[in-house]
Amino acid sequence: MKVEQSEALVTISDLNVTLGGKQILQHLHTWIPRGRITALIGLNGSGKTTLLRAILGEIPYQGRIQFHCGHAHRPGHPERIGYVPQRLLFDTNLPLTVCELLALGMSWRPIFLGVSKGLRRKIVDLLRRVQADHLADSPVAGLSGGELQRVLLALALEPLPELLLLDEPAAGIDFRYQGEFYGLITRLNEEHGLTILLVSHDLSVVSSSAHHVLCLRNGQILCEGPPREILSGERIAEIFGEDKAVYAHSAHAS
Numbered sequence: 101m102k103v104e105q106s107e108a109l110v111t112i113s114d115l116n117v118t119l120g121g122k123q124i125l126q127h128l129h130t131w132i133p134r135g136r137i138t139a140l141i142g143l144n145g146s147g148k149t150t151l152l153r154a155i156l157g158e159i160p161y162q163g164r165i166q167f168h169c170g171h172a173h174r175p176g177h178p179e180r181i182g183y184v185p186q187r188l189l190f191d192t193n194l195p196l197t198v199c200e201l202l203a204l205g206m207s208w209r210p211i212f213l214g215v216s217k218g219l220r221r222k223i224v225d226l227l228r229r230v231q232a233d234h235l236a237d238s239p240v241a242g243l244s245g246g247e248l249q250r251v252l253l254a255l256a257l258e259p260l261p262e263l264l265l266l267d268e269p270a271a272g273i274d275f276r277y278q279g280e281f282y283g284l285i286t287r288l289n290e291e292h293g294l295t296i297l298l299v300s301h302d303l304s305v306v307s308s309s310a311h312h313v314l315c316l317r318n319g320q321i322l323c324e325g326p327p328r329e330i331l332s333g334e335r336i337a338e339i340f341g342e343d344k345a346v347y348a349h350s351a352h353a354s
């Protein structure tokens with residue numbers, strides 16, 4: 101792998117992660133191109149979420165994850181990385197409105213003092229970026245899956261990150277809204293030059309939205325390159341085995 105540093109936002113060398121006595125990522129070498137959408141694909145358990153968590157500095161690892169952002173990133177201090185996780189680790193039955201939830205993440209002011217007018221304006225502007233400004237006063241507990249994903253995306257965009265990590269952000273969202281959601285991701289990439297690493301099992305989305313594809317198998321990079329190369333029938337068979345359902349799906353993708 102020969103990568104010019106100016107092309108890469110992140111370079112990863114000899115990354116090893118062991119969790120619960122099991123080696124999950126093994127001697128992984130790869131890179132994330134700057135200003136592009138990279139899709140991370142692979143079977144369940146291949147290590148996709150673990151790779152995202154290592155990039156975030158949330159788990160211990162050996163090897164090197166280097167950010168070429170112009171300022172130092174230290175492990176455990178993921179400055180300017182936005183993250184929408186695969187599973188929420190908080191109770192979504194929070195007795196808060198969307199505006200209050202965002203205010204918690206955007207202000208040092210205690211929430212019981214209310215949201216100032218200036219901050220509310222900022223929050224509504226932020227929600228508008230993900231077409232969710234109409235949800236500002238909705239209770240978080242009442243949001244649909246798709247609405248909640250948009251709100252979480254808004255939270256990950258403030259402040260605008262240099263790298264946005266999305267772990268199956270549209271799983272569980274109906275197909276109509278999925279199209280809108282990925283349209284939004286593409287727009288964020290085009291308008292802000294945002295570098296995005298996106299985990300997805302949906303190969304049609306990968307084929308239409310991603311510029312670069314990384315494929316993991318058993319904690320190692322099996323292949324990487326442009327979608328048209330990686331998503332060819334031969335490669336797909338290598339990645340997913342002879343699974344007819346995946347074939348059928350990818351056939352629609354081209």
Ligand SMILES: Nc1ncnc2c1ncn2[C@@H]1O[C@H](COP(=O)(O)OP(=O)(O)OP(=O)(O)O)[C@@H](O)[C@H]1O
Nearest residue numbers: 119120122124142143144145146147148149150151
């Ligand atoms: N804390 C942990 N302790 C032990 N094993 C773990 C831990 N976290 C993850 N694993 C294991 O590491 C492997 C990779 O998990 P990971 O969540 O990264 O997979 P994934 O590619 O994101 O899968 P999926 O597509 O199902 O989300 C799995 O076998 C998982 O059981």
Ligand SMILES: [Mg+2]
Nearest residue numbers: 148149150186
């Ligand atoms: Mg995962």
